[in-house]
Amino acid sequence: xxxxxxxxxxxxxxxxxxxxxxxxxxxxxxxxxxxxxxxxxxxxxxxxxxxxxxxxxxxxxxxxxxxxxxxxxxxxxxxxxxxxxxxxxxxxxxxxxxxxxxxxxxxxxxxxxxxxxxxxxxxxxxxxxxxxxxxxxxxxxxxxxxxxxxxxxxxxxxxxxxxxxxxxxxxxxxxxxxxxxxxxxxxxxxxxxxxxxxxxxxxxxxxxxx
Amino acid sequence: xxxxxxxxxxxxxxxxxxxxxxxxxxxxxxxxxxxxxxxxxxxxxxxxxxxxxxxxxxxxxxxxxxxxxxxxxxxxxxxxxxxxxxxxxxxxxxxxxxxxxxxxxxxxx
Numbered sequence: 001x002x003x004x005x006x007x008x009x010x011x012x013x014x015x016x017x018x019x020x021x022x023x024x025x026x027x028x029x030x031x032x033x034x035x036x037x038x039x040x041x042x043x044x045x046x047x048x049x050x051x052x053x054x055x056x057x058x059x060x061x062x063x064x065x066x067x068x069x070x071x072x073x074x075x076x077x078x079x080x081x082x083x084x085x086x087x088x089x090x091x092x093x094x095x096x097x098x099x100x101x102x103x104x105x106x107x108x109x110x111x112x113x114x115x116x117x118x119x120x121x122x123x124x125x126x127x128x129x130x131x132x133x134x135x136x137x138x139x140x141x142x143x144x145x146x147x148x149x150x151x152x153x154x155x156x157x158x159x160x161x162x163x164x165x166x167x168x169x170x171x172x173x174x175x176x177x178x179x180x181x182x183x184x185x186x187x188x189x190x191x192x193x194x195x196x197x198x199x200x201x202x203x204x205x206x207x208x209x210x
Numbered sequence: 211x212x213x214x215x216x217x218x219x220x221x222x223x224x225x226x227x228x229x230x231x232x233x234x235x236x237x238x239x240x241x242x243x244x245x246x247x248x249x250x251x252x253x254x255x256x257x258x259x260x261x262x263x264x265x266x267x268x269x270x271x272x273x274x275x276x277x278x279x280x281x282x283x284x285x286x287x288x289x290x291x292x293x294x295x296x297x298x299x300x301x302x303x304x305x306x307x308x309x310x311x312x313x314x315x316x317x318x319x
Contacts, residue, residue, distance in 0.1 A: 075253030
């Protein structure tokens with residue numbers, strides 16, 4: 001008896017992978033993390049300012065670069081996204097659970113729970129929070145580099161949580177700076193490989209096909 | 211004869227398949243468009259591995275059947291063809307999938 005299977009998964013994965021294979025997203029994320037780390041070093045940063053930078057600076061720049069570099073080479077597809085409310089609810093639940101779990105773990109392991117230990121553990125918290133996002137992208141796209149970056153991020157988060165730096169959030173800034181640099185390097189490597197493997201089509205060929 | 215009844219029923223369900231969707235090239239186009247909001251010509255061409263001319267002729271047939279909507283735009287000076295599955299196309303794709311599963315279920319192992 002033939003059983004109906006969900007064949008949409010490989011097609012969806014392929015569509016999602018398309019928008020991540022150029023390395024530009026990694027570069028944009030790396031730039032954002034580096035800028036954020038720099039702002040943390042300078043002083044306190046308003047979360048609204050960070051969101052504004054992301055929404056009106058980095059994301060539009062990323063889209064413009066993709067229109068110029070990616071789409072003429074491999075085409076354009078807009079994958080079906082989850083409803084924003086479901087996504088935000090999921091992210092909020094995940095963030096609440098890991099924050100409570102991490103702080104409870106800290107209380108048990110360190111035997112105390114104060115502002116100093118919270119600041120000290122912010123790299124681990126940031127890494128665990130980002131792990132959810134990286135895992136989501138890995139599952140969605142099937143790209144293993146995000147799994148690798150996730151593992152490095154988690155290991156780095158733990159590592160920087162035991163190091164001591166100047167300032168309350170000094171270790172978080174150092175962690176985000178290193179992670180941002182890593183993302184920019186991997187993004188650049190992926191972008192160069194992408195450009196080599198996907199040369200720009202001639203204008204005549206593009207016109208003839210459309 | 212029961213055997214003949216089954217046979218004719220199976221043949222009937224096979225004969226009732228939507229011929230527009232049944233063609234492998236067009237089926238591939240619909241399958242790829244079914245998981246995206248919209249996609250351009252180049253994306254579909256790379257995903258399906260078809261030549262430009264072949265893809266164009268399949269797109270024309272699907273557009274004629276109103277299974278896909280075609281939007282011609284310009285990105286700077288470069289022409290761009292955006293494709294989107296219509297509700298009618300989505301229904302046809304789903305119905306085809308059900309029909310082919312039913313038809314294949316009737317085949318002897």
